Amino acid sequence: MIVTPWKVSGDVDYNRLIERFGTRPLIRGLLDRLGRHAGHLHLQLRRGIFFSHRDLDWWLDMYEAGQPVGLYTGRGPSGPVHLGHLLPWFFTKYLQDAFGAELYFQMTDDEKFLIHPDLSLDDTVGYTYENALDLIACGLDPEKTHIISDVNNIGHLYKLALRVAKRVTYSTIKAVFGLTDSDNIGIIWFPAIQAVPCFIQSAREGRNVAVLIPAAIDQDPYWRMTRDIAEKLGYYKPAQMHAKFLPGLGRGGKMSASMPETAIFTIDPPEAAAKKVMSAFTGGRPTVREQQELGGDPSICTIYAYYYYLFEEDDAKLAKLERDCRSGAIICGECKARLAEIIKRFLADFQRKREKARDLLDQFLLK
Ligand code: SF4
CATH class of the missing domain: 1.10.240.10 (Tyrosyl-Transfer RNA Synthetase)
Incomplete structure (x- = not known):
């Protein structure tokens, strides 16, 4: 089984991932709390599709204490959207409705340009806006949703990214993401950009906001790195909820645009x-x-x-x-x-x- 931000293969054993990544299972008490605030328990919670978390209990405590809470998730725009991408977005809408939370949605058009030899910047930025149509079609609230193009919105991101980058060493990035000396330097820098939406709402509002990231479990390494430096920057560690992968229509494996x-x-x-x-x-x-x-x-x-x-x-x-x-x-x-x-x-x-x-x-x- 391989589960990284760039590759998922083999039979994914989700219990083993909880152990390997050091996350916690979504237990009944947490589901009940989510369901109580939302008015119903989402299908993806009832059926264990969201199955693991970090600090969801703390995030709910903050909400229940009247503290500001926010949401962050995103998409790597390298092609058209499929049903596997929609799965966590439908769930994010449920969370936005339940908690009235602002959502920062990051389109990593910079990362997709850096890692795909065949994609130009025009391609990935173009997909940002095409994929945004899919996100909007999921019914999110325009008053509370902010779609970020890393390339076109770099002015909003750069100062925070620099503060993140100064706290993270090259050896950490190599260890967390498995990078090698032959990877391009853009990919080495990119995790600093991906960390920014964890803090952007706090920076814009001038107060500390508790952020929850609902996303598929393969993205977890980014948030492990981000959680390590969050408090040094004066922000809360982001909480996370992890989803399983929607299978493809073939025998085994997740739904993938490459098939x-x-x-x-x-x-x-x-x-x-x-x-x-x-x-x-x-x-x-x-x-x-x-x-x-x-x-x-x-x-x-x-x-x-x-x-x-x-x-x-x-x-x-x-x-x-x-x-x-x-x-x-x-x-x-x-x-x-x-x-x-x-x-x-x-x-x-x-x-x-x-x-x-x-x-x-x-x-x-x-x-
Ligand atoms: S497609 Fe066939 S195997 Fe699958 S659930 Fe339906 S009846 Fe069962």
């Missing part, structure tokens, strides 16, 4: 996305007859995973699907066709919202 045939992009024509679903890897048997007699295996099925992660909100219906699959009462063709229809409707609706977002974009950009 477009097994990823569903938000800009895919709905019919094309439906075709990908119909070709997905399932936990079914080689023949209908065997499946009816022996049942399928939802634990390895990508179709079941999509119902689980995103498309079956009702826990009772999800449990029935699992039972029906295991008993052979449902067969894969029917199960896939139903999901394909759901995804077609989802994409048609999302793409309408995404187009409307073009008129709203300016309201969301960091000023």
